[in-house]
Amino acid sequence: MKIVAATGPRAAGPTGTGGAGMIDAQIVVIAKEPVAGRAKTRLTPPYSPAQAAQLAASALEDTLRAVAQVPVRHRVLALDGLPGSWLPPGFVVISQRHGGLDERIAGAMADAHRLHPVPVMLIGMDTPQVTPELLTSSMETLAEHDAVYGPAADGGFWLYGRRVPDPATMLGVPMSRPDTGTVLLHRLRRECRSVGLAPELVDVDTAADAALVAAEAPWSRFAAMLEAMALPATAGAER
Numbered sequence: 074m075k076i077v078a079a080t081g082p083r084a085a086g087p088t089g090t091g092g093a094g095m096i097d098a099q100i101v102v103i104a105k106e107p108v109a110g111r112a113k114t115r116l117t118p119p120y121s122p123a124q125a126a127q128l129a130a131s132a133l134e135d136t137l138r139a140v141a142q143v144p145v146r147h148r149v150l151a152l153d154g155l156p157g158s159w160l161p162p163g164f165v166v167i168s169q170r171h172g173g174l175d176e177r178i179a180g181a182m183a184d185a186h187r188l189h190p191v192p193v194m195l196i197g198m199d200t201p202q203v204t205p206e207l208l209t210s211s212m213e214t215l216a217e218h219d220a221v222y223g224p225a226a227d228g229g230f231w232l233y234g235r236r237v238p239d240p241a242t243m244l245g246v247p248m249s250r251p252d253t254g255t256v257l258l259h260r261l262r263r264e265c266r267s268v269g270l271a272p273e274l275v276d277v278d279t280a281a282d283a284a285l286v287a288a289e290a291p292w293s294r295f296a297a298m299l300e301a302m303a304l305p306a307t308a309g310a311e312r
Contacts, residue, residue, distance in 0.1 A: 096212050099147035100140050101185045103169065103178060104133050104198040106154020115278045124302055131298040132277060134159040135201035135290075142205035145212060147189045151181035174248040178233070179240035186238050194221065194234030199276035202290035203231075207272065214269035220261045222254075223271035227282075230254040231274045239264070 105112055109122040112129035120128065140148055141161050150160065153169045160166070165188065170180030182193050192215055196203065215221040215234040223232030228251035235242075242264060246257050261268045275285050277295075287296035 094144050096143075096145045096209075096216070098145055098192040098194065098212055098215065099149055099185055099189050100143060100145050100208065100212070101149045101151055101181055101193055101195040102133075102136055102140060102164075102198065103151045103181050103195055104136075104153070105129075106152065106157065107133060107159070108154065111154075113277070116280055116283065119280050120302065128277070128283065128295065128298055128302075129198065130157070130159050131294040132201040133198040134161075135293045135295050136196065136198050136203060137161055137164065139203050139205050139208060140164075140196075143208045143212065145209075146191065147185075149181075149185045149188070151177075151185070151195075153177075175243050175246045179238075179243040182233075182235065182238040182243070183240050192216070192234065192236040193238050194232065196223075196232050197276070199278070200225075200231045200274045200286070201277070201293050201295035202274065202286050211269075211271040214271065218267040218269035219265035220267075221269045221271060222258055222261060224254050224258075224273045226273055226275045227278065228252060228254055229276065230257055231276050232271050233257070 107126045107129035109126040113125040116125040116128060137150070137159065138161055141163050148164045150164045150166045151169050152166055156166055167184055169177045178195065182195055185193050194212055194215055211221055211223065211232055211234065215236065219236055221232065221234040223230055225231045229249070230253065242260050243257070247253055275282055277283050277286050283299055287293070287299045290296055
């Protein structure tokens with residue numbers, strides 16, 4: 074594991090019980106640097122690679138700012154690439170491992186747990202509509218269960234948490250398929266005494282997804298960026 078950067082102070086006092094209301098756990102955001110041609114490529118077309126990267130940056134910034142408001146002891150960004158101006162204070166940045174997405178998720182959770190041996194909840198950069206309240210509620214769910222799982226509308230998942238991460242659970246889960254979430258949830262229910270569920274969210278893969286998410290979160294930077302690009306109303310209507 075390589076620590077790329079550490080930004081800002083820790084969220085609370087000394088390691089341990091911490092300040093009033095602080096959750097002794099961590100949230101990990103796994104993300105790709107929003108670079109044209111590498112980020113949100115399924116938005117192209119109708120958006121250009123540069124526009125897709127701008128939308129990715131907005132989604133990532135919304136996600137990180139939501140995480141920054143959660144009263145959790147540690148915040149980690151597992152990043153493929155380099156940090157940019159979109160990164161708020163209070164995050165430790167670690168580099169992602171190599172391999173497929175299942176390997177990178179498993180590695181990010183294991184590396185974060187090695188840094189901070191407390192429960193780990195991981196999310197991606199595809200749900201800019203996520204709120205601090207939803208993340209806090211999901212973290213509280215994890216405190217009552219061995220694992221927490223958040224389904225995505227496309228059959229994947231947007232959130233995955235474990236009190237004690239086990240890389241074997243994630244390794245080999247087929248990614249970007251309609252049954253991705255089903256496979257992971259089946260493994261969790263087989264391995265854990267109890268699994269809590271978070272609400273289903275739409276993650277942004279296509280232009281149609283982007284329109285749905287922006288309508289759900291009109292206050293977000295993502296929605297403002299999408300509006301600024303001003304595609305015709307019919308653009309991206311087909312999933």
